[in-house]
Amino acid sequence: MEEIAVSVENLFFQYPNQPNDAIRNVSFQIKKGEWVAIVGHNGSGKSTIAKLLMGLLKPKSGIIKVFDQLLNEETIWSIRKRMGIVFQNPDNQFVGTTVQDDIAFGLENNGVPREQMIERVKSAIQQVGMEEFLLREPHYLSGGQKQRVAIAGVIALQPDIIILDEATSMLDPRGRREVIGAIEKLKVKHHMTVISITHDLEEAMKADKMIVMNRGETMSEGTPQQIFSLGEKLEEIRLDLPFVIKIRNELKQAGLPLQLNDASLEGLVNELWTLYLNK
């Protein structure tokens, strides 16, 4: 049996002084080593879920378990050591005065001895390909570089789970590729569990599993192929489908007997020419 990294059961959450629950009866499970994308419109509760998982917010009711450990006041700090999160705004999570100080911040908090810290900072910075920026001040880094530093700060802590809360949404295409590339490498190398919150469905296509949020509830859950076959339903909840999926849906409506719900351009091309040959 595969190990479950995160398990959420009947989770409810309400912000103080708000009339409605921001999270309503959410349940899901994430396996160890899985890449899960959580998608949904603005305000659908994605960030709230991320904060609940990190124990930064306290649920109204429901259960959160991380590697079979129940999240509560006592376990919160040991669970936080197993999880890292990268937030949306590159500037508002950079604490250190230089790159190396920032990467070391989490290690300092956890009381890691200095010799070990130096090693870990060095290896973390290499894994995101920013060795030559070790002494650089944040002011002189691009958004993508800052996010890679944030990732380095997370992996220096050697967590089992990394959460990306729209970590690429404020970046240009190049910064985006850099960050996603760094994460893909990590996933392969350390068999890390990745929870990627995004409203970029192109990015979500890379995931093993997708969870679609709508107004604080999970609307559906499945592989990207299953999710993208929902078509119009996704557009109804204001999600912008990837280009290939849009074309596929249009072609289907035009009467082409397309079978698979492959989200890649290559898959579509292959299917089209085989269709043409079989005619």
Added chain:
Amino acid sequence: MIIGRYVPGNSVIHRMDPRAKLLLVFFYVGIVFLANNGVTYAILTAFTLLLLFLSQVPFLFVLKGIKPVLWVVLFTFLLHVFMTKEGSVLYQIGPFAIYEGGIQQGIFISLRFLLFVLITTLLTLSTTPIEVTDAIESLFGPLKRFRIPVHELALMMSISLRFIPTLMDETEKIMKAQAARGVDFYGGPLGERMKAIVSLLVPLFIHSFKRAEELAIAMEARGYRGGEGRTKYRVLTWKGIDTVLLLAVAILAAALFLLRS
């Protein structure tokens, strides 16, 4: 004043432990008051110039550092020249008389002030702000016993330092955005100018509060829970040269004490 003035270098003074530098300035400020005659002032000046020389900071930077206070120095000088009525009269202009004692007092007091500024300028030119922060945290560490949040204050200082350029950028962006909407920051009547400033400050404050909140959440997510049980990545190391320079200050103090009148 302290920020953005650091001149990178690898001199003896640059390599000193920032704690030693802070202590040196602290003691220096204390013993400046011992000087009260020509000889003692000469020794003090020589010592200060020696430190400046050792720091290898270009003289131009030092001048820039003291420029803003030159007027104060001049004012102090004139004030003493006209107010002191000691010794023989040198000049008599109508009801005003300039005494010999006045000239001497004027030179001494303004020199004292100048030396003061020189030594603090030397500190800020040869030490990065973060080094100063580390030094303060370390030197004031014992105060933790009296429930003074030394670690928290130092962290606040370092975070402020880190965010200064970010906030400057943001200020500039907001100014441009408001200028595009017709706000004039540089001209117009005073009332309009005040309104313009408000249109800058309000968004700046709102953004800063949002930043602060997000930063606090990010820090907590990375396991921050106060100074308790924390280790340090940056360390300060006290070297031989630090002891030597502090001893030099002690000798200077002794010399001033013996030679003062």
